Amino acid sequence: MAEPGRILITGASGFLGREVCRRLAGAHLRMLSRRPGGEPWIGGDLTDPGSLRGCCEGVEAIVHLASSPGDGPGGGEWGRSHHRVSVEGTEALLEEARRAGVRRVLFVSSVRVLGESTPPGVALPEEAEPAPVSDYARAKAEAERRVLTSDGPEGCVLRLPMLYGDAPRGHLVLLAALMARPWVPRLPDRGNRRSMLHLEDAADAVALLLERWPGRGIYHATDGVAPTVEEVCRLLAQRQGVPAAGWRVPERLLRLAGRFGDALGATTGRRPPIDTARVRSLLDWAWYDDRLLRERCGFRPRRTLGDSLGWLRE
Numbered sequence: 001m002a003e004p005g006r007i008l009i010t011g012a013s014g015f016l017g018r019e020v021c022r023r024l025a026g027a028h029l030r031m032l033s034r035r036p037g038g039e040p041w042i043g044g045d046l047t048d049p050g051s052l053r054g055c056c057e058g059v060e061a062i063v064h065l066a067s068s069p070g071d072g073p074g075g076g077e078w079g080r081s082h083h084r085v086s087v088e089g090t091e092a093l094l095e096e097a098r099r100a101g102v103r104r105v106l107f108v109s110s111v112r113v114l115g116e117s118t119p120p121g122v123a124l125p126e127e128a129e130p131a132p133v134s135d136y137a138r139a140k141a142e143a144e145r146r147v148l149t150s151d152g153p154e155g156c157v158l159r160l161p162m163l164y165g166d167a168p169r170g171h172l173v174l175l176a177a178l179m180a181r182p183w184v185p186r187l188p189d190r191g192n193r194r195s196m197l198h199l200e201d202a203a204d205a206v207a208l209l210l211e212r213w214p215g216r217g218i219y220h221a222t223d224g225v226a227p228t229v230e231e232v233c234r235l236l237a238q239r240q241g242v243p244a245a246g247w248r249v250p251e252r253l254l255r256l257a258g259r260f261g262d263a264l265g266a267t268t269g270r271r272p273p274i275d276t277a278r279v280r281s282l283l284d285w286a287w288y289d290d291r292l293l294r295e296r297c298g299f300r301p302r303r304t305l306g307d308s309l310g311w312l313r314e
């Protein structure tokens with residue numbers, strides 16, 4: 001742990017932030033939020049640099065988790081918001097950190113900056129060429145670059161895959177609801193694997209990096225299982241006692257539906273249930289190599305998706 005200094009956590013009120021704060025309980029924490037409670041919370045909005053003034057005073061290390069929600073229709077206000085929060089907000093935070101003499105910044109990013117991985121897995125992070133495919137991923141990639149090249153605090157990047165917890169959340173809920181209906185066609189089986197990680201293991205990865213601090217670099221954390229999307233669907237159906245449908249939706253039809261959703265989202269400004277990004281999350285490979293974190297920091301994830309589906313009833 002970066003003791004005895006204080007640790008500033010941005011995004012502390014979020015899904016992962018709450019778990020990280022639990023995991024670091026006992027450390028000297030300061031939490032940043034746009035809607036702070038009392039101590040140890042402080043107010044600050046990354047899109048308003050003036051509101052960050054003084055947030056880094058006396059801080060040794062920053063865990064920078066704050067981010068705009070990843071999902072949304074592409075471009076427009078949504079894209080600008082990612083840029084404002086992830087890129088300009090990170091720059092403003094780095095400036096404050098530089099002024100206050102903060103030594104380290106751990107930036108939590110996403111494997112999505114890499115785009116689709118190449119089966120069977122990808123090269124080690126240092127060798128991989130980022131190819132972000134969304135506003136969210138592009139903004140994260142640019143923020144990573146700024147953190148790693150900062151002439152202020154030493155920057156380290158932790159890229160996470162989709163996180164799951166012990167409660168229903170996000171895409172898994174939608175997929176589970178679909179798998180509960182035996183007449184819903186199965187997805188095309190492309191054999192595509194997806195890395196994932198339990199929330200508690202993600203918080204452990206953050207704590208480990210702070211504790212062992214391997215220096216400037218990019219680290220991936222996954223639970224090491226990377227099931228195929230077909231396996232995930234089968235598991236979700238099985239846990240609900242539902243036999244899987246005997247037919248599959250053709251891949252072309254699914255991709256067409258995604259494009260139709262994009263057009264709908266662009267006209268309405270609201271994200272439809274299906275769009276290209278969601279279709280890609282079902283069809284693309286997203287299998288990432290977490291060896292660096294295991295080798296350099298001794299990261300050992302303890303949970304798998306299969307252990308964490310208690311919320312699904314047969």
Ligand SMILES: NC(=O)c1ccc[n+]([C@@H]2O[C@H](COP(=O)([O-])OP(=O)(O)OC[C@H]3O[C@@H](n4cnc5c(N)ncnc54)[C@H](OP(=O)(O)O)[C@@H]3O)[C@@H](O)[C@H]2O)c1
Pocket residue numbers: 010011012013014015016017032033034035044045046047064065066067068069085089108109110111159160161162163164
């Ligand atoms: N969840 C996942 O599956 C996943 C996967 C890969 C990577 N990640 C990364 O992990 C990090 C945490 O994700 P999460 O799911 O916990 O996010 P989340 O639940 O959506 O929380 C987002 C946090 O960001 C803060 N925030 C947003 N805009 C802000 C602004 N303008 N100024 C200050 N704070 C702002 C919010 O704080 P207030 O509302 O209190 O201000 C909130 O605590 C993110 O960087 C995300 O990209 C998450």
